[in-house]
Amino acid sequence: MEQTYALTAYIAYMQNTAPTIAFAAVAMYVIYYVLSLAVPQNNDGGVPYIPVYKTMRWMMKGAVGRYEVSQKLDKPYMGDAGIVKAWMFGGWAYKVSKVEYARRLFMQTDIFQKVEIRKLMPHNLGPRVTGSSFSFENGDTYRGHRAVVGPAFRRSWPTQLFKKPLLELMDVIEHESAAPLDVLLWLRRGTLDVLGHIIMSYNFNALSDPDNKERAMYDSLLEAMLHPLYNMFPWLDLFATGERAKQWEYLGHFHKFIDGVIDERLKMMDGKPALTDDQRNHADLLTLFLESYLQSKSGKVLDDRGKQVTPLTREQLRSNISLFYVAGYDTTANSLSYVMLELARFPAIQKKARDIAIEVLGDRKDVYPSDEQLKELGYMDLIVKETLRRNSILAEIRRRLGAPVQLGPYTLPKDAVVSVDTWAIHYNPDYFPEPDKFIPERFSEDVASPLKSSVPFTFTPFSNGSRQCVGMKFSLIEQRIAISLLLLRFEWTLPDDSPFWGSTPAAPAGLISPVGLKIITKPRF
Numbered sequence: 001m002e003q004t005y006a007l008t009a010y011i012a013y014m015q016n017t018a019p020t021i022a023f024a025a026v027a028m029y030v031i032y033y034v035l036s037l038a039v040p041q042n043n044d045g046g047v048p049y050i051p052v053y054k055t056m057r058w059m060m061k062g063a064v065g066r067y068e069v070s071q072k073l074d075k076p077y078m079g080d081a082g083i084v085k086a087w088m089f090g091g092w093a094y095k096v097s098k099v100e101y102a103r104r105l106f107m108q109t110d111i112f113q114k115v116e117i118r119k120l121m122p123h124n125l126g127p128r129v130t131g132s133s134f135s136f137e138n139g140d141t142y143r144g145h146r147a148v149v150g151p152a153f154r155r156s157w158p159t160q161l162f163k164k165p166l167l168e169l170m171d172v173i174e175h176e177s178a179a180p181l182d183v184l185l186w187l188r189r190g191t192l193d194v195l196g197h198i199i200m201s202y203n204f205n206a207l208s209d210p211d212n213k214e215r216a217m218y219d220s221l222l223e224a225m226l227h228p229l230y231n232m233f234p235w236l237d238l239f240a241t242g243e244r245a246k247q248w249e250y251l252g253h254f255h256k257f258i259d260g261v262i263d264e265r266l267k268m269m270d271g272k273p274a275l276t277d278d279q280r281n282h283a284d285l286l287t288l289f290l291e292s293y294l295q296s297k298s299g300k301v302l303d304d305r306g307k308q309v310t311p312l313t314r315e316q317l318r319s320n321i322s323l324f325y326v327a328g329y330d331t332t333a334n335s336l337s338y339v340m341l342e343l344a345r346f347p348a349i350q351k352k353a354r355d356i357a358i359e360v361l362g363d364r365k366d367v368y369p370s371d372e373q374l375k376e377l378g379y380m381d382l383i384v385k386e387t388l389r390r391n392s393i394l395a396e397i398r399r400r401l402g403a404p405v406q407l408g409p410y411t412l413p414k415d416a417v418v419s420v421d422t423w424a425i426h427y428n429p430d431y432f433p434e435p436d437k438f439i440p441e442r443f444s445e446d447v448a449s450p451l452k453s454s455v456p457f458t459f460t461p462f463s464n465g466s467r468q469c470v471g472m473k474f475s476l477i478e479q480r481i482a483i484s485l486l487l488l489r490f491e492w493t494l495p496d497d498s499p500f501w502g503s504t505p506a507a508p509a510g511l512i513s514p515v516g517l518k519i520i521t522k523p524r525f
């Protein structure tokens with residue numbers, strides 16, 4: 001009887017206290033976890049670090065601007081070390097701002113390897129979009145992808161390829177010019193229509209049909225990929241609900257959509273004779289990519305070391321096409337938005353550029369550059385370069401260490417994630433004198449140009465070395481044409497009360513874009 005009583009008392013005691021014990025255990029674990037985040041292990045020789053709560057606070061601030069983050073958060077912690085570590089992708093990652101460290105990251109590709117982001121964040125939605133595509137592979141797998149994907153980008157880019165969507169963009173901007181233009185919105189739609197056309201002759205109708213389902217899904221997916229909170233704590237995707245759960249569904253739709261286009265094109269191309277040079281000049285990227293894929297199936301494609309390439313799987317074909325969209329869409333739209341912003345802030349440079357466009361193309365509404373005329377519009381490239389120096393779209397160019405690396409007094413451990421901090425370098429007065437000034441001529445080939453930048457590996461909006469952006473030429477040509485047309489068709493300025501006169505609100509990380517930018521556009525004809 002006594003024993004039964006003791007047992008009942010013990011069970012009652014446990015029932016009352018078990019939740020408390022469990023809660024205490026969880027709380028202790030959380031405290032331990034937070035502390036372990038806050039103080040990184042010193043296994044690198046004492047690289048300075050940014051406390052987690054500070055990074056979190058800045059990430060949660062919304063559109064504060066990358067310049068502010070760089071100057072007020074990164075710079076003070078980095079000091080003279082030229083390196084700092086901060087919490088990202090669920091762990092501590094390094095950022096470097098010394099040109100010597102950056103040079104090694106770009107050139108020593110055997111050690112500074114591309115981050116295979118699917119392995120780093122296995123539960124996260126972002127890496128599923130671009131899957132096993134060549135941007136996230138290393139070694140032989142990368143070489144195989146590159147051999148098949150490369151020819152689609154190593155081609156001429158006739159101006160006619162861009163004509164229809166870019167002229168449509170100008171007409172839409174004219175139509176919208178009664179009120180200040182939501183620059184990012186319309187340039188994103190315009191560049192998506194260019195991309196759809198050039199990648200796989202698909203018309204998203206992003207300019208003419210704002211409700212297009214594919215575009216809306218695709219925009220939402222991109223937003224999901226770059227969400228700072230999910231990139232800081234990737235495991236949150238295990239508990240995706242609401243909008244995030246919907247974005248997981250969009251991923252399935254998007255993959256199915258790309259698969260459908262590939263199937264149809266393969267059916268059309270399989271067994272057909274090889275393309276002529278003229279057909280190749282006017283073909284879309286998908287055609288060139290699949291031509292090369294079909295050749296790899298007959299064992300005709302060799303990588304840069306002369307090794308026969310294993311044909312890509314269907315999933316890899318789809319992943320590479322998805323990558324072209326992800327890599328080429330917002331990057332160019334954001335860059336063009338910043339060009340409009342900088343030329344609004346600096347009307348004398350806008351006028352100089354317009355005079356050049358008029359001299360080359362004539363002062364009429366209905367002009368469009370020929371391939372020959374495009375060569376004479378090189379000043380637009382200087383504007384794009386200076387714009388990208390001041391507003392680098394990819395704030396960080398990231399690698400993972402295949403072996404321990406000595407950088408100055410520090411030894412970074414194998415597997416550490418290291419990135420080049422483009423904003424810190426682009427605003428360093430040792431590399432770019434008077435960095436706050438907007439001076440396109442610093443990128444001129446003329447040695448007498450003022451404040452010329454001449455230190456190698458310091459201007460890297462498109463990265464550097466063998467992993468430099470493959471779409472750079474394509475993007476520069478698209479921007480050269482778009483800027484010339486904008487200058488001919490419009491004059492533009494910032495509203496008097498625009499916050500962009502004094503600062504540049506933008507997302508603090510990920511792809512940098514001028515959030516909320518409005519510009520007054522005045523048609524010239």
Ligand code: HEM
Pocket residue numbers: 134135136323324325327328329331332335393394397398460461462463464466467468469470471472474475
């Ligand atoms: C202003 C526009 C653009 C900017 C600023 C930009 C910037 C970059 C940067 C910084 C990289 C990273 C390379 C690295 O990790 O070292 C990259 C890679 C890449 N970009 Fe671009 N990009 C732009 C436009 C485009 C366009 C239009 C396309 C294609 C349609 C494109 C396709 C790619 C691809 C496929 C890669 C992966 C290359 C590799 O991993 O080897 N990009 N880009």
